[in-house]
Amino acid sequence: MLGHKALVPLQEFFTLAHDSPEALNPLGNNRWAKQAYAFVHMCLYGRDGRYQKPLALFVRRLGKEPASEALFTDCFKMSYKGMLDELRGYINVTDYKHIEAHVKLAESPPLVLRDATQAEVGRIKGEAFMLGGHPEKARVEFITPYIRGERDPRLLASLGIFEHTVGEDNYAGRFLNAAIAAKVERPEAYLTLAQIRYAEAMAKPGTTDGDFSPTQTTQVIEPLLAARQQAPQLQAVYELIADTWAHSAAKPKKEDIAVLVEGVRLFPHRLRLLYQTAVFAADTGMNEVAGPLVDYALQVAPDAKTKEPFEKLKAALPSLPAAFTPSAVPAKT
Numbered sequence: 001m002l003g004h005k006a007l008v009p010l011q012e013f014f015t016l017a018h019d020s021p022e023a024l025n026p027l028g029n030n031r032w033a034k035q036a037y038a039f040v041h042m043c044l045y046g047r048d049g050r051y052q053k054p055l056a057l058f059v060r061r062l063g064k065e066p067a068s069e070a071l072f073t074d075c076f077k078m079s080y081k082g083m084l085d086e087l088r089g090y091i092n093v094t095d096y097k098h099i100e101a102h103v104k105l106a107e108s109p110p111l112v113l114r115d116a117t118q119a120e121v122g123r124i125k126g127e128a129f130m131l132g133g134h135p136e137k138a139r140v141e142f143i144t145p146y147i148r149g150e151r152d153p154r155l156l157a158s159l160g161i162f163e164h165t166v167g168e169d170n171y172a173g174r175f176l177n178a179a180i181a182a183k184v185e186r187p188e189a190y191l192t193l194a195q196i197r198y199a200e201a202m203a204k205p206g207t208t209d210g211d212f213s214p215t216q217t218t219q220v221i222e223p224l225l226a227a228r229q230q231a232p233q234l235q236a237v238y239e240l241i242a243d244t245w246a247h248s249a250a251k252p253k254k255e256d257i258a259v260l261v262e263g264v265r266l267f268p269h270r271l272r273l274l275y276q277t278a279v280f281a282a283d284t285g286m287n288e289v290a291g292p293l294v295d296y297a298l299q300v301a302p303d304a305k306t307k308e309p310f311e312k313l314k315a316a317l318p319s320l321p322a323a324f325t326p327s328a329v330p331a332k333t
Contacts, residue, residue, distance in 0.1 A: 001034050002091050008035055010080035014067040038091055045096035047086075051076065066269050066300050118145040119152035127158060135166055153184035161192050169196045180223060190227035191237055194220050198244060211249035220244045225259070235270055238263025242276040252280050261289060271297060271306060278313060287317055 007013075008031060016023055016032060026033035043055035058075040065071055069080050076083060116124075122145035129138035142159050145152075160175030176193040179186075197220045206213025212220070221244055227237045242260055245252045252260075260277040267273065274297050281290035294314045301307040 001029070001031070002038060005031060007084055007088060008032055010072070010084055011069065013039075014072070035087070039087055041096065042087060042090040045099065046090055046094065049097070064265065064268050068300065070299070117150070117152065118148060119150040119155040121145070122150070123152070123155045123158045126162065130162065130165070135162075138162060139166075151178070153179045153182035154186065156182070157184045157186045157189035161188055164192050164196060169199070172196060180226070185230055187227040187230040187232065187234055187237065190223040190230075191234060191240070194223045194227075194237075194240055197223075198240060202247070205247075207249045209249065212244065212247050214248075214250050217244055217248040217250055228259070228262070233266055235263070235267040235273070238267065239270065239273050242273055242280075245280060246276060251283065254284060254286065257281050257284060257286060257289065261293075264293065268296070269300070271301060275309060275313070278310070282313065282317060291317055 013032065013035060022030055022032040026036075040055070043051035054076045058072065061071060061075065072083070073079055078086070122141045122143075126138045126141035129135070129141060139162065142155070142162055145155060146159060156175045156179035160172045160179060163169070163172035163175060173193065173196050176189055176196070179189050180193060197216075201212045201216040201220060205211055206216045221241055224237050224241050224244075227234065238260060241256075241263070245256065245260075257277065257280050260273070260280065264270075264274050264277050274293055278290045278293040278297070281287070281293065290313070294310050294317065297310045298307055298314065301310065
């Protein structure tokens with residue numbers, strides 16, 4: 001198929017959305033999918049394996065950095081055009097090595113089944129109804145085992161998240177506090193409780209200037225710090241930490257900014273979080289952190305309007321050595 005058609009330019013090829021029709025339907029007359037197969041095939045099996053390590057490096061860095069020609073060149077040591085020419089040559093004359101591996105897996109232990117508890121049944125069915133858009137049915141499934149005396153922390157967490165979703169934050173807070181007191185393993189529960197407390201602080205700030213009091217700040221950030229210790233890590237956790245400090249009468253300390261830097265490392269495409277972190281770092285005198293963050297943002301920002309606040313921030317910083325990736329930011333401050 002690709003032998004008689006122009007290849008997709010790599011700038012477009014690597015920035016295709018994961019939920020686009022081409023990505024979701026790889027079969028049939030799909031030029032992008034065929035080119036993706038050819039590219040990976042060449043990197044894994046062709047050209048005497050010279051592209052195996054660059055491909056692994058490229059994929060690993062894409063987990064933390066947006067796709068760009070600069071990133072590609074850093075990994076493959078060639079431009080988009082150079083690689084497109086290389087891929088065209090591979091399509092025309094496909095030379096590769098067949099690789100076969102024989103692996104003997106240990107036998108798995110026998111699967112032990114048990115009846116689900118009433119709390120598990122209610123939680124799973126309730127969340128299924130919520131995903132299907134049936135909140136009233138979900139409420140019945142959630143509350144029935146609770147009325148019968150079930151107090152499983154995961155059920156309490158689901159109840160709290162559900163009540164928050166339907167706008168009943170008074171009930172939500174009670175369930176979530178109980179779940180968190182039982183050390184539930186679900187970061188969304190901690191995030192939801194923090195969101196409720198943040199909304200309460202926004203409605204009734206604790207200072208005459210309209211800022212959060214130190215107590216309010218602590219009440220919001222405390223569950224967020226617990227959430228970041230659990231999997232999966234959520235970008236909303238770090239964004240709410242930054243928003244809380246932005247409204248706080250107290251200023252973040254270096255150890256607080258280190259938490260935000262951690263968020264930037266995990267979610268480097270969130271430019272708003274990146275900007276807030278850079279501002280806090282600059283205000284605290286941590287220019288060795290703010291400088292690389294601003295330089296990285298200027299490299300990946302999509303347009304002039306997005307770059308403008310970073311350019312203003314850079315102008316206010318002392319001259320620092322350029323550093324274009326989050327990995328250049330010190331891990332410890």
